[in-house]
Amino acid sequence: MEPETNPQNGKAIGKHYSAKQLLTEAEKDRMFFEESDGGITFSGGEPLLQYDFMYETLQLLKPQGYHVVIDTTGYAAPAKLISIARKVDLALFDVKHMDAVLHKKYTGVSNRLVLENLTMLDEHGVDLRIRFPLIPGVNNDSENLGQMIGFLKKLKRHYPVDILPYHRIAGHKYDKFKLENRMQEAPEPSEEEIQNTQRFFTEAGFSATIGG
Numbered sequence: 001m002e003p004e005t006n007p008q009n010g011k012a013i014g015k016h017y018s019a020k021q022l023l024t025e026a027e028k029d030r031m032f033f034e035e036s037d038g039g040i041t042f043s044g045g046e047p048l049l050q051y052d053f054m055y056e057t058l059q060l061l062k063p064q065g066y067h068v069v070i071d072t073t074g075y076a077a078p079a080k081l082i083s084i085a086r087k088v089d090l091a092l093f094d095v096k097h098m099d100a101v102l103h104k105k106y107t108g109v110s111n112r113l114v115l116e117n118l119t120m121l122d123e124h125g126v127d128l129r130i131r132f133p134l135i136p137g138v139n140n141d142s143e144n145l146g147q148m149i150g151f152l153k154k155l156k157r158h159y160p161v162d163i164l165p166y167h168r169i170a171g172h173k174y175d176k177f178k179l180e181n182r183m184q185e186a187p188e189p190s191e192e193e194i195q196n197t198q199r200f201f202t203e204a205g206f207s208a209t210i211g212g
Contacts, residue, residue, distance in 0.1 A: 019057040026066065039067030039089070048076040048084065058087045071131070074114040075107075081117055085126045092162070093118055094131045097139045098147035106138060115151065122155040129212070130159050134197050135166040136189045145197065149204045161201050162212030165189045 017025070026033075026040060033039055040061060047054055047070060054070075061068055070084060071092040085091050095118065096111070097103040103111035121128060130152065134140055152159065167188055189197075194210055201208035 019053065019060055022057055023060045023064070026061065027064075033066065037067075039069060041069040041071055041092075042088075043071035043092075046073050046075065048072060048080055051076075051080045051084070054084060055087075058084065062087060073107075074117045075109055076113075076117065078113075078117055078120055082120060082124060082126075085121055085124070090127045090129065091121060092129050092131050093121070094133065095148060095152075096133055098144050098151065102138075119155070122157065122159075128157075128159045130161045131164055131212070132161055132197075133164045133166060134189050134194065136187050136193055138186065140189070140193060140197055142200070145200045149201065149206070152206070153204070158206055160207040160209065163194065163197055163201070163208055163210050164212070165194050165210065 042054055058068065067090075068088045069090045069092060070088045071094075072081070073094045074081070095114070096107060098111065100110045100112060103109070103114075118128075132139075132148070139145075152161075165188065166186060198208045198210060
């Protein structure tokens with residue numbers, strides 16, 4: 001467990017773990033997982049950027065009976081994504097925007113690979129939950145929501161949707177690491193906007209929850 005430091009100020013910001021060390025840490029909390037019906041989630045960032053490490057860790061976790069979830073943007077090599085998805089119990093899959101140009105504007109990449117990967121996981125019978133980060137003025141218009149619902153309806157199953165209202169909690173991290181915050185001016189959604197978005201999905205026949 002080697003410490004990771006911030007090159008700007010030398011302060012500790014995390015630790016490096018081996019797969020075996022993570023298993024040891026998980027074992028310490030096994031009782032809590034069992035009592036709460038919980039488990040382990042790989043998230044990020046994008047956890048598939050550390051594919052080799054995650055694959056090795058899963059090889060150790062699954063034989064021990066842990067419930068494992070991956071939280072992914074879906075922007076990953078299809079072969080790596082499906083190999084991991086087959087080993088976890090649930091995949092939380094982000095769908096941010098249906099317009100390829102706007103998706104690239106806000107995320108830096110097209111949504112083509114994301115949507116192709118979502119279709120692939122559906123075809124392979126992976127258990128999924130769709131994650132929709134609600135950002136006012138960016139992706140909560142009726143046109144985008146309508147296109148998203150149309151796409152999701154074409155999948156083999158109607159997967160539940162988690163609506164994740166945008167918040168500014170991470171704003172200080174951009175300052176801390178001296179990174180550009182492109183979402184600095186984005187407003188947090190009102191309660192009315194959140195409820196309207198949820199209604200959009202439920203009226204289309206989807207189970208939609210706020211948060212998750």
